[in-house]
Amino acid sequence: xxxxxxxxxxxxxxxxxxxxxxxxxxxxxxxxxxxxxxxxxxxxxxxxxxxxxxxxxxxxxxxxxxxxxxxxxxxxxxxxxxxxxxxxxxxxxxxxxxxxxxxxxxxxxxxxx
Amino acid sequence: xxxxxxxxxxxxxxxxxxxxxxxxxxxxxxxxxxxxxxxxxxxxxxxxxxxxxxxxxxxxxxxxxxxxxxxxxxxxxxxxxxxxxxxxxxxxxxxxxxxxxxxxxxxxxxxxx
Numbered sequence: 001x002x003x004x005x006x007x008x009x010x011x012x013x014x015x016x017x018x019x020x021x022x023x024x025x026x027x028x029x030x031x032x033x034x035x036x037x038x039x040x041x042x043x044x045x046x047x048x049x050x051x052x053x054x055x056x057x058x059x060x061x062x063x064x065x066x067x068x069x070x071x072x073x074x075x076x077x078x079x080x081x082x083x084x085x086x087x088x089x090x091x092x093x094x095x096x097x098x099x100x101x102x103x104x105x106x107x108x109x110x111x112x113x
Numbered sequence: 114x115x116x117x118x119x120x121x122x123x124x125x126x127x128x129x130x131x132x133x134x135x136x137x138x139x140x141x142x143x144x145x146x147x148x149x150x151x152x153x154x155x156x157x158x159x160x161x162x163x164x165x166x167x168x169x170x171x172x173x174x175x176x177x178x179x180x181x182x183x184x185x186x187x188x189x190x191x192x193x194x195x196x197x198x199x200x201x202x203x204x205x206x207x208x209x210x211x212x213x214x215x216x217x218x219x220x221x222x223x224x225x226x
Contacts, residue, residue: 004155009197033213040221041218043156043218072190088153094212098212099212100144101146101161102156102214106154107154107155
């Protein structure tokens with residue numbers, strides 16, 4: 001029944017070693033989002049795709065990139081993870097550009113050692 | 114900067130009591146949503162209230178919106194231990210290609226059995 005699936009649930013990476021987090025959805029939604037959530041903080045939007053149209057938030061570091069090869073999948077690439085990038089990364093979808101409700105995956109907890 | 118600020122940051126109550134959480138925001142909104150997040154999990158949409166609505170109910174949830182004060186409250190009646198979670202308000206803005214949610218800082222609710 002899972003609709004937005006994130007893999008893996010937990011990821012440990014070394015300082016400076018590139019890492020990729022993945023998200024897939026069975027909802028056929030046009031919009032996919034990536035949020036970063038640090039401990040006891042609000043989720044913070046990194047970027048989103050409307051279909052293949054990529055939208056980067058102004059304050060998202062260049063270290064973070066994203067790919068959306070098709071409707072179902074979206075990837076978050078962290079090119080050179082630093083200790084400050086340790087966080088929960090949340091993927092979300094919404095049906096289309098006017099939709100209000102977001103559907104979230106369970107998140108990937110990233111640890112940088 | 115965060116659109117929403119919530120208070121209290123943490124709330125601890127006994128099972129059966131009511132829990133009230135408040136959210137304040139800074140700019141005009143079209144609607145306001147409340148989400149719930151269990152520890153280490155993704156967010157789940159609870160309820161949406163539009164800017165022309167003052168109150169909305171869904172099961173044990175009651176949401177109010179005061180646009181003149183730029184504030185909203187979420188009331189959970191007859192709380193249960195399973196209601197223990199973080200609760201976030203979120204406002205949306207049209208940015209880039211699609212709507213984007215900006216989350217408040219959240220209230221950590223603990224319901225004691």
